[in-house]
Amino acid sequence: MKKKRMAGQAGYHAMLMPGMIFLIIFNVVPMFGILMAFEDYLPAKGIFHSAWVGLENFKYMLEIPDSMIILRNTLIIAIGKIVLGTIVPICFALLLNEIRNKLMKKGIQTVVYLPHFLSWAVLAAIVVNIFDYNGPINSLIQSMGHDPILFLGSNTWFRKILIGTDVWKEFGYGSIVYLAALTGIDPGLHEAAAIDGANRFQRLRHITLPGIMPIIMLMVAMNLGNILNAGFDQVFNLYNPIVYETGDIIDTYVYRVGLLGQQYSFATAIGLLKSIVGCTLLLSANGFAKKFANMQIF
């Protein structure tokens, strides 16, 4: 009996083997690259023979003004996306829930989910076209008698465009979880409240919102774990040197310094710090969700 059980165990290990090999090659081995953060890495010498500099790269990070700028940009953009990216889908789900025409509802959902499935490579072209100096939005502004705005070259507008277009892309898809939660609310509650004379707004406040509160808490917790992810793909495809001051985020900076500028050690140090902070945030978010909503992300 024991022998047979051992054979069963071997079978399970064997099934995991192919995936584990890929993970070890492409996830574990690159982690040794983290050593570069503590070295003055030179490609000619390799990871194991480059000069060890301890925390020198991290000290340098604190000294240069770029660090503050990219951290500030990252936080402003990410927080803006989290706040609006939570509120707008909830409002949209609540509004859509009030629409009784099934066919229209389905059609609307089909349209608003679509941008989520397109990549930022494609959407950037669409956004650039819409916000172009001579584009549709500026035509509208001009017809109202104002001067056109160079949206994508303006440090006052760039972050607003990033936040706005991200919300635009994701609000439909983001409303799915809330719509699902809304269908879970007992219609009997609404009927009882209506009989007692509660109007639509009162029912929204006292039945609907409390009903979807656990999901809202869970989604907020999950999003907070992403506070250092301001959206590389979006920024990377929309920014330009004119708006580096307001639009450059940690990830784009690491890309430029590390892969283009080949300052491998410095880029790795920034990436490592971001990864550690992000990881801690995500774990606390999971703990938070577990404690307060009795749900967990993983």
Next chain:
Amino acid sequence: MIRSKSFQSRLADGIIWAVVLLMTAACLFPMLNMIAISFSDKSAAAGNMVGLIPVQFNLDSYRMLIEDHQFWRSFLISVLRVVLGTALNLILVVLMAYPLSKSSREFRGRNFYMNFLIFMMLFSGGMVPLFMVVNKLHLIDTIWSLVLPGAVPVFNVILLMNFFKSVPASLEEAARIDGCSKLGILFRIFLPISLPSLATIALFSIVGHWNDYFSGLIYMNKAANYPLQTYIQQLNVDITKVTDASQLQNLAAVSNKTLNAAKIVVSTIPLLVIYPFLQKYFVTGMVIGSVKE
């Protein structure tokens, strides 16, 4: 449902409809504008005269696109990548999710593997070291650099594992008594009943592979090897490289707007083709993925 049709209620309905339709239009307009530009006359597009209806309707840009060899080469690379990548993702996800769905009493290594996977999902060495590994393995400029580094989508493994956990143990027990092997149980019992979950995961993979421009950008030295999204992304590069405002003001005039619009429209057609399936399965995928009690 009691429906009191008071004035206020009707007003509220009107406002709700107006807001919802406005938001929907905001999603639709930019896409329709792009399509209209692709069918418009070149000078009309450059002069930003196109709204929702093509100006001087013609197929010139599509005729030019048909002859653009690089576009179609990139298109094929993307198709090949989606096929290879999705197949590999599915095989590995299925093989990993099954043992992990067992309790740690049935499979003693389970918790070790599970913690390992979660760690892999949360933490990474970053793009520079990964690039070095891919480079060392001589995968640069091959299709494998687009497929192998992301061979195990850890999140999907966990998704399918959770589904497998809900399969009644009695089914597996019955199959085992009838002499079915572990692989047999996986392929004859678990896979057929988890087809909707598998479809969700396959669609995640297809969309992920189709939409990814970044690995093409860093792992391909030759532009001839770019997958389609990287090719499209390169059209935008004009924008991300401008250094003074006057260049940015004249973007429309210098770029070939109608041809670029046609490229963008054609590059999204494959997604539109699978969109009905996406809508069906992604919705369930999103719900089972995020809500776990």
